[in-house]
Amino acid sequence: MDDTAELDPAVRSILAAARERAGAGGRDGGESGGERTEDGEPVDSDRVAVDPRDLRDAFERAEADGRVPVIAEVKPTSPTTEGTREDDPVELAESMVAGGATALSVLTEPEHFGGSTETLERVRAAVDVPVLRKDFVVAESQLDAVESDVVLLIARFVGDDLADLLAAARDRGFQVLVEVHDREELAAAVDAGATIIGVNNRDLARLEVDLSTVESVAPAVPDDATLIAESGIASPADVRRMRAAGADALLVGSAIMDGDVEANTRELTRAETDTHSTDDAPETRI
Numbered sequence: 001m002d003d004t005a006e007l008d009p010a011v012r013s014i015l016a017a018a019r020e021r022a023g024a025g026g027r028d029g030g031e032s033g034g035e036r037t038e039d040g041e042p043v044d045s046d047r048v049a050v051d052p053r054d055l056r057d058a059f060e061r062a063e064a065d066g067r068v069p070v071i072a073e074v075k076p077t078s079p080t081t082e083g084t085r086e087d088d089p090v091e092l093a094e095s096m097v098a099g100g101a102t103a104l105s106v107l108t109e110p111e112h113f114g115g116s117t118e119t120l121e122r123v124r125a126a127v128d129v130p131v132l133r134k135d136f137v138v139a140e141s142q143l144d145a146v147e148s149d150v151v152l153l154i155a156r157f158v159g160d161d162l163a164d165l166l167a168a169a170r171d172r173g174f175q176v177l178v179e180v181h182d183r184e185e186l187a188a189a190v191d192a193g194a195t196i197i198g199v200n201n202r203d204l205a206r207l208e209v210d211l212s213t214v215e216s217v218a219p220a221v222p223d224d225a226t227l228i229a230e231s232g233i234a235s236p237a238d239v240r241r242m243r244a245a246g247a248d249a250l251l252v253g254s255a256i257m258d259g260d261v262e263a264n265t266r267e268l269t270r271a272e273t274d275t276h277s278t279d280d281a282p283e284t285r286i
């Protein structure tokens with residue numbers, strides 16, 4: 001898509017970097033990308049083939065266990081976060097799982113989020129829950145950068161390529177989370193065949209967060225799709241609000257990364273069972 005002029009400068013920069021990585025073979029850090037055909041496509045040996053951990057099954061197990069299905073995000077930094085969390089990502093990931101996280105999201109975007117494909121590999125090897133690769137995939141070649149259980153496609157950024165990228169990702173065995181921000185993008189996602197749909201409360205044009213985004217888009221999500229509410233969820237009250245709007249699961253980064261990761265995760269995953277849980281945002285607790 002070429003609507004980058006409307007975007008926040010940080011997001012423009014993220015997209016430019018993603019396109020550059022895709023042009024360099026889709027490998028993290030702009031490596032050569034391995035052996036390629038004359039047309040520049042990766043040879044078959046470079047194509048990943050994933051045997052994924054099932055995301056929906058994991059959500060069902062969490063529900064049966066009395067936990068709100070939460071995808072906890074290993075997010076060392078971001079354009080809207082101050083500073084960088086330097087802890088070992090594997091330790092953070094293990095703390096999230098200990099706190100009840102149903103799945104993990106791992107940033108692999110290196111320049112703006114402090115992520116890497118190596119981090120994802122290490123985290124996925126250390127846990128037994130499904131792991132989402134969180135990156136800005138705009139070209140098929142990027143899908144071969146690393147194995148994960150789920151990959152993200154952002155409807156706004158892939159535009160007319162959505163159906164092809166969705167098929168290319170599924171061909172490799174990935175489950176695909178298609179992210180939308182409004183009903184128009186949702187219609188495009190459904191037309192393209194998306195079955196796991198994330199509604200991002202963060203407007204990627206201006207980086208503002210508004211939880212009413214999920215409330216306004218969720219009623220149009222097909223009943224048989226899995227709906228994930230993303231971004232800006234900071235307290236048990238926010239969790240309950242997103243669940244009341246119809247979210248099957250939640251994707252939470254900043255509020256979990258800020259402070260005691262295990263305790264923060266536990267508070268959100270127990271938001272529907274812990275009647276005594278505070279409704280304060282985790283960062284306001286002592």
Ligand SMILES: O=C(O)c1ccccc1NCC(=O)[C@H](O)[C@H](O)COP(=O)(O)O
Pocket residue numbers: 010011014073075078079080081200202204207230231232233251252253254255
């Ligand atoms: O989080 C950012 O600052 C950001 C900036 C530019 C583009 C995307 C960004 N975030 C992507 C995400 O979707 C979030 O990391 C994810 O939904 C978790 O959000 P949160 O719980 O608000 O950290």
